[in-house]
Amino acid sequence: MQNERFDLGYGIMMAEDFPKPTSRPDVNRDRHLYLLGLDYQMNGSVCRCVLRSVGLSLHSSPLRMTKATHRATNIMQKRMHSFAPMSNGSNAAGGQLRLKGIVFDMDGTLCLPQNYMFAEMRQAVNIPKGSDILDYIHALPEKEQKEAFGKIQDIERTAMSKQVPQAGLVSLMEFLDQHEIRKGICTRNFDTPVNHLLSNHLPRHINPFSPIITRDFRPPKPSPAGILHIAHAWGITDTADVPTSPPEERQLPMIMVGDSIDDIIAGHDAGAMTVLLRSEGKEELEKDPRTHLVISRLDELIALLKNGLTAVR
Structure with a gap:
């Protein structure tokens, strides 16, 4: 079996000659692509796009993709920054x-x-636990918004002296x-x-x-x-x-x-x-x-x- 390796920026890929003849009637292509990498669950649409790209670069017939959602070496690896x-x-x-x-x-x-500020802010404006502080205040009527931001800023001014x-x-x-x-x-x-x-x-x-x-x-x-x-x-x-x-x-x-x-x-x-x-x-x-x-x-x-x-x- 002869292997060819390609790096398309999504990880290392290997195209292998598929064994012939095969007892699998549903396999009628002479190529089989393996995506090598770390633990990464493949996304079908992304994989199909990559397969088309590899197929063109190999000048071969379309490649058959085997879905893999379990831990294996045939996995797609995302490109690292x-x-x-x-x-x-x-x-x-x-x-x-x-x-x-x-x-x-x-x-x-x-x-x-200065994480203590956040508890003080919630108490000062009666913001429920789990609610985003800014989102909660922005949802208030204009007059209440202004009052709430004033209370928040007072807490922040006091805290900044302790930076x-x-x-x-x-x-x-x-x-x-x-x-x-x-x-x-x-x-x-x-x-x-x-x-x-x-x-x-x-x-x-x-x-x-x-x-x-x-x-x-x-x-x-x-x-x-x-x-x-x-x-x-x-x-x-x-x-x-x-x-x-x-x-x-x-x-x-x-x-x-x-x-x-x-x-x-x-x-x-x-x-x-x-x-x-x-x-x-x-x-x-x-x-x-x-x-x-x-x-x-x-x-x-x-x-x-x-x-x-x-x-x-």
Whole structure:
């Protein structure tokens, strides 16, 4: 049996000569495709598209696809986000992107988490547990909305005086500036605490973050709209509109760093690589398939970026 291997960007594929003669009356083709990879349940429509592509490249008759939904070696592997090394003299390997910019969440990412705020907000505005705070307030009548946001902002102003920068914050920002990597912020907070953090916990020689997406931007995370607005401002995308195509088909040369499920969903759906900053109580998020990498402190990214960054899932 002679094997031929192909890499179409969706994993390694192998086309094998099918044994002849066969006792299977339903098999009348001379090719049989095997999709090799990790544990990944095949999607029928995607596989059919890939099969057609391979069939054309082989100049052979159409290929028969065997469905597989169980653990096996004949599985389709999705393409991994990968960035070229930034160290001096390094070159990009085939398929690697050149990183253009990183978007950061604020609370819990640029500064230590202040999760106690959320319980105070719910109590102040009588928001039921399980309801999204911003969605709940936006659904209120205009006058009540204004009053609710006033209470929320009072809590945030009090908390901002207790902000503590994340370990490795300054060294990572200096590294990104040295390599001319753009920096942006996408947060559900309002602008005053953001400006307080940047003014009080980053040296003046650090290049500014731009754009900075705050609560005034709608829709907020977990929508990818804010991140795509930043991508458009950086010239990465032609439009800030949210595409209808799957994120895997439009990987962007940017990273979203955050500590919450909203950050990870927004980054993933925008087409960015997602990096989770580890925090207590969010261990399940480390296993989420939309989380591409996990770090324990911000400056861990420096060595990863120097050597080349590849998603682990």
